[in-house]
Amino acid sequence: MSTSSRREEDNNADAPFFKIILIGDSGVGKSNLLSRFCHNKFTLQFNSTIGVEYTTKTLTIHGHPIMAQIWDTSGHTKLRPITDAYYRGAAGALLVYDVTRHITFVNTHKWLADLRNHADPNMVVTLVGNKSDVRQSVMVSTEVGKSFAEKESLYFVETSALRATNVEHAFTDLVANIYRNQVNRKR
Ligand code: GDP
Numbered sequence: 001m002s003t004s005s006r007r008e009e010d011n012n013a014d015a016p017f018f019k020i021i022l023i024g025d026s027g028v029g030k031s032n033l034l035s036r037f038c039h040n041k042f043t044l045q046f047n048s049t050i051g052v053e054y055t056t057k058t059l060t061i062h063g064h065p066i067m068a069q070i071w072d073t074s075g076h077t078k079l080r081p082i083t084d085a086y087y088r089g090a091a092g093a094l095l096v097y098d099v100t101r102h103i104t105f106v107n108t109h110k111w112l113a114d115l116r117n118h119a120d121p122n123m124v125v126t127l128v129g130n131k132s133d134v135r136q137s138v139m140v141s142t143e144v145g146k147s148f149a150e151k152e153s154l155y156f157v158e159t160s161a162l163r164a165t166n167v168e169h170a171f172t173d174l175v176a177n178i179y180r181n182q183v184n185r186k187r
Helices: 003-011 030-039 102-106 108-118 142-151 167-186
Strands: 017-023 052-061 064-073 090-098 124-130 155-158
Touching: 017 030, 017 108, 017 167, 030 052, 030 064, 030 090, 030 167, 052 167, 064 167, 090 102, 090 108, 090 167, 102 108, 102 142, 108 124, 124 142, 124 167, 142 155, 155 167
Parallel strands: 017 064, 017 090, 090 124, 124 155
Antiparallel strands: 052 064
C-alpha cells in the first residue's frame, strides 16, 4: 500500500469502505485505469503486475464519504493464481477487456464464471471495454460489449486510460451502485 493510501485510510477511519477488484486478462489496462483514477497518471510501458496491490481513494457519494479500496492483480493466472482472498469481501468489480483484442473479450466469460464461483452473489460488476481511443483497430464493438453486459446483468462502460475518458465515471458509478445496492438491501 502506498503512503498516500495509508494517509487516506487514517483520515477517513469512520467512512464506510468498499473493496473493489480489477479483473481481466493481462495487458487490458487494469493498472493504468487504476493509476489514471487515483493519481491521474498513465504509462506506455507494459509491466505485468507482480502479485496483488491495492490503493485507497475516498469518494463522495450522495454526500457521504466512502473509502474505495481498489485491488489490482495481473491476469497471469497460470503463474500467479488468483486466490479466494482476492475475491473475499469484494463488493464490486471492474471486469476489463481490451476493445482491440477480441480474445480478451471472449475471456471475460471465464472471468465472470470465476467471479460467480468465488465472490459474494450480491457483488456489483461493471464490464469495461478499455482502449476506446484506438478506434481504427477496434475488434469488439460497443454494441457487442453492451449486449453481453445486458445479458449478464452487468453495468457497461467503454474507457480510455490513455485519454482519461470515462475512467472517473467507471469507478465512481461502480461505488455509487454498490452504495445503492447496500442501502436497498438494508430496507
Ligand atoms: P494490465 O496488465 O491489465 O494491468 O495492463 P496495463 O495497465 O499494464 O496496460 C497494458 C498496456 O496497454 C500498456 O502498454 C499500456 O500503456 C496500454 N494501455 C492501457 N490502457 C490503455 C488505453 O486506454 N489506451 C491505449 N492506447 N493503451 C492503453
